[in-house]
Amino acid sequence: MDSYTPGTRIHHRKKNLGLSTKEYIKVTGTIASVRKGRQYEEEIDQEFVHDVETGRLHKGKGREEPSFIAEASFVKAPLNSRVGPSAAVPNAKGKAKQESLDRLPLEIQESLVLEDLLFVLTGIEGTYITYPNDYSIEDEDPLHGMRFVVTPSLDPSLRDLVERILPLATYYTGITSFIEARSHLDFGLVNHALCAAIREMLKDYQTLLAQLEHAFNSSPQFTLQKLWYYVHPTLHTLSLLYMLTSELASADDPSGDESASGSSSASDAEDDARNEALGLGGAKLKAVLNEINKNSQLGMNGASNIPVKGGEVLAILHERLQNMSGDPAAKQLYGVLMQAAGKPYVEMVRLWIRTGKLIDPYEELCVKESKFIDRGTLEVDYTDEYWERRYTLRDGATVGGSSKRHQAGVPAPRTPGGRLPGGACIPPMLERWKQKMLLAGKYLNVIQECGIEISKDSNQSGDEELSMEDDKFYKVIDDAYTHANRTLLRLLLRDQQLIPRLRSLKRYFFMSQSSFLTHLLDLAGSEMRKSSKSASIVKLQSLLDLALNTDAQGEDAMFRDDVKVTMATSGLYDWLLKVLKVSGAIGGEDGEAANLYEESKKDKTDKKSQMLAIDALTLDYNVKFPLSLVISRKTILRYQLIFRFLLHLKHVEQSLANMWSDHKTGPWRTLTRRTPGSASRPATPGGADAPFDWHVDFENWRRRVFLLRARMLAFVQQILAFATFEVLEPNWRKLEGKLEAGKVETVDQLLRDHVDFLDTCLKECMLTSSKLVTATSRLIVTCSTFSLYAASFTKEAKQALACAESPERDTARAKRWDTLGKFETHFNHWFKVHLNCVQFYASSENVSLLPLVVRLNSIKVPT
Structure with a gap:
């Protein structure tokens, strides 16, 4: 929209317009008078440059330079240099006085409004189309877009047409503000991909504006009606984008997150340096502290401090795609955005199910990792924490299909829609595949922990681009799950000798076809009659080894060193009744029995000293990873309960x-x-004698x-x-x-x-x-x-x-x-x-x- 002077266009237009010289001079003169304000601004800029060069600006003449006032707007909207300072800054004092249009001909009004519209459609206030009097950028949410009003002096027919076009400016400014805000790193890869796709769509709109500007500058036949004709299809497209961005923006308040992240970034370096000096700079400790902080924040704030990102963005897009499926334009638009926004999510899923690597820097994926739980803890205590808690679903769903929303780390649903926030929200099209996604990566991690490289067969079709709307994507998930499952199952059954291990467990804990327990009871009879507190576990262990050595043969002899003697801290039946009273079942989905069992170990009561060793004696079984996934602490607990019951019966x-x-x-x-006198007649309680x-x-x-x-x-x-x-x-x-x-x-x-x-x-x-x-x-x-x-x-x-x-x-x-x-x-x-x-x-x-x-x-x- 470069400026032009009437003189440069007279000769060109005389050939094409068909106007008389008098009429043409009248039109061009009016347009030239409108642009005097622009020439006046250029003179002010030249005078300001001269003042700076001569040093007179700091000596007291010190007038307020408008170019500095508009500089902030110029960074975001370079076209602000085309308008005056009062137009560039909506809340600037002393706006330029608008000239009344009711005294001008309709042609002149239309030309003036057309020029203003080309500015307004890019988000820049014009002369006759301005911000409302009560409008302030600082008070308004930029994600809602800027509002414009038309001067009342404009002809009503023109004003009606202009007001039809003005929503485009609101849509465009709201969408561009959304792109600028959501391009921040904290909003994750899905938001970045969505913003890139929307930005690509806005290029068509900007190209259209450039073409309309060229038509306005070069063609006298370009009218307001033609402008409406050209922008009318774009109005529907931008309205669809605006409704999407408004829904995404209304779900959270990202401003608080950005300020919080900005304020905390300065102290991170100091905290890291202090922790390093104190020897607390380990990665494990940081992971634990981060997990604790996250859980505490989730418990206090719920979903209010989690921005809309990851799976939640895709869920909102999917909902809009389903609701607007009757509109072909909306279906096509949202389908393109869904494919573009879902591409990072699909790549993260494919990397997870094919290699077992979870690369999710912004916590957008439905699978999360607890980094403070690693295989090193399994060497000390062979619990199944690694299997159940190392990698979990963010929505709290378990392998059985239930969802434990009350557990730590699962955020509360968003109040308006009841939808889980952020990565905890699983896209609806992935809901039925989430368990296979989780297990495929977990299986691969177990295989890698055993030192086995992932087979290349699982990386087929790795270069093919997939989307969530493509059935091939779900076939890839199913194939990856099947491959990982078969590989791990073969590893457990063949390489790790699972069946012989289970046979040894059955032999030792169920006393099946074994006389070692009878030998142990005979050998350790005196020790078992002592109290559980004074009985020697070392002596009992040596007697157990002696009984096993005399009885174990063949396959059972391979694992006899894994059987250990231990003492329980509570009686079998007291503990069973306590568990059945609290949880109603042994084990259970949430493992209440196992938790109570571990808590009972920590109870410092006198029951242990009162119990006999025979009542507290039980066996433990050492097993290494990955067999600890099958022979876990919860299963060992069940074996121990049955063993103690059989031991009491045997004793x-x-x-x-x-x-x-x-x-x-x-x-x-x-x-x-x-013998004589051996018979007597004792007195009965009633006083009568009985024979x-x-x-x-x-x-x-x-x-x-x-x-x-x-x-x-x-x-x-x-x-x-x-x-x-x-x-x-x-x-x-x-x-x-x-x-x-x-x-x-x-x-x-x-x-x-x-x-x-x-x-x-x-x-x-x-x-x-x-x-x-x-x-x-x-x-x-x-x-x-x-x-x-x-x-x-x-x-x-x-x-x-x-x-x-x-x-x-x-x-x-x-x-x-x-x-x-x-x-x-x-x-x-x-x-x-x-x-x-x-x-x-x-x-x-x-x-x-x-x-x-x-x-x-x-x-x-x-x-």
Whole structure:
């Protein structure tokens, strides 16, 4: 829009216009008078340059130079040099007085408004099309675009046409402000790609303005109607862009983030230097602190301080694309923007699923990494934190499909739309693929941690450009997941010998076809009778090694060094009841049981000193990465629960068997003979005398002791046989058959089948019902206590026989019967309760208990 003088155009127009000389001079004279203001500005600029050269500017003449006032606007809008200072600065004092247009002909008004429109359409205030009187750049949000009003003196017909065109200026200024703001680094690669695509579209608009300017300068036939004709299609396009940018801008308040990031950048260098001097400059520490800060900020501020970026931008674009699918122009426009904005996201996904590398500098991807969790922690504690927490989805969804929005690190949804902010918002078209995306990269990371390079087969079609609208992209995700899954599964089953490991676990913890536990109980009997606090773990470990060396053969001998003795800090049944009361299940999705188990280790109570070593003894199992993903801490916990349950049963069985051995000798088999005066007539509580035969009474007492011991031993043996041969062995055969037959096709299925096997064993062993746990524990404790009274019963039997040989009265008879009666009453009561519970659960929710019902009914309860 270079300026021109009427004289330069007279000769050219005389050939083409067909106007009389008088009419042409009148038009050009009017236009020349309009441009006097521009010539006056140029004179002011020349005078200012002369003042600077002569040094008169600093000596007091000091007038306010308009070029400096407009300099800030000139940087962003170079065309400001075309207008005066009052036009360039909307809130500048002393605007140039507008000339009234109502006295001018329509042709002159149209020419003046046309020139103003060419300025206004680029965001520059004109002479007759200006900002509103109450408008201020400092107070207005630039992302909403600039507003313009037309002078009231313009002809109404022209004003109506101008007001139709003016929204273009608002759209253009709002879009350009959005591009300038969202091109900041903090807004991420998706916003950068979106802004680049919009900027490319605005080039067509700028080219159109240049062509319209050329037409205005060169063609007298260029009218306001023609301007409207040319910009009308562009108006719809810019309106679509403006609605998109407005929705993206209204979702957050990025100004606060920019100021916060700017203020904190200055102190980062000082903090780094101080931490380095104090020896705190490690990458791990920084990662931990960053994670803590993020979690605390998320907890306090929710989604208010997270800008719209990454997946949320793509989700908004996808929603607009779906809602405007009936408009062909909108569908095409948003489709182009979707493809351009999604390109960085697609590249990050492809890099993650093909190499396992997560390069997401602006936290836009739905997968996040906790850098403070690495493989080094697995060498000390073989937990599954690396698998479950190292790489997770930002929306908190787990492999099972549920979403834990309450967990730390998952931001709160945005209040208006209910949409998760930033990278936590997964684009709708990727929602059903998010688990495969997560697992594909996790599998590759596990493979790389084992020192295996990624095969080139997974990098096929690496140079092909894909988009989220392309079905090939989702086929790439599926193929990458399949390749990574098969590679890791083959690594676990073949190279890492998973099946032999699981067999050794079953042998040691389930006591299947093994006599090492009997040897251990025989060797460490005296040590296990001590309190758990005073028992020597080193001695118990050496005795365990000795028992394993005499019993382990072949494949089992390979892993016997991985079995370790440890002491629990709480009783098995107390801990089970606590877990079932709090979480309702052992394990669970959130791992409440595992958390309670770890917390119980930290409880400093006197229970450990009160427990016997036999009640606290358990086994642990050392396993290295990557087998720790399958044999994890949660699965080891389940193995330990079953082992402790079987250990108690085995210990009580051995104690009752020893008691039976004692009952075969000594006073228990001595025949009593009647002696004169051996019969007496003890007084009954009612005061009446009843006939009494001491020999019959003693025989009855011995017979009742034998019967109670036999019933207790039968109960323990039936529970132990049921758990071993009808629960653990069949379930293990099913799991082993799946693994050996290759029916397990994915690593997730392998993990799930292993945990399901253990959960099924726990349920069928009656360790997941509080009523069954209570009844079983009371019976086992009763049987164990009864076996501890074996020496007392033998002593009472000897005293009774000694009294029979002498005329002295048997004073301990009442105490002897009272002790035995308490054991009988307690055992009979809880046996009936236990049998009723087993029958109820067998008929309702646990059909596998039916064989146990038959076994328990064989143990007769005396009437």
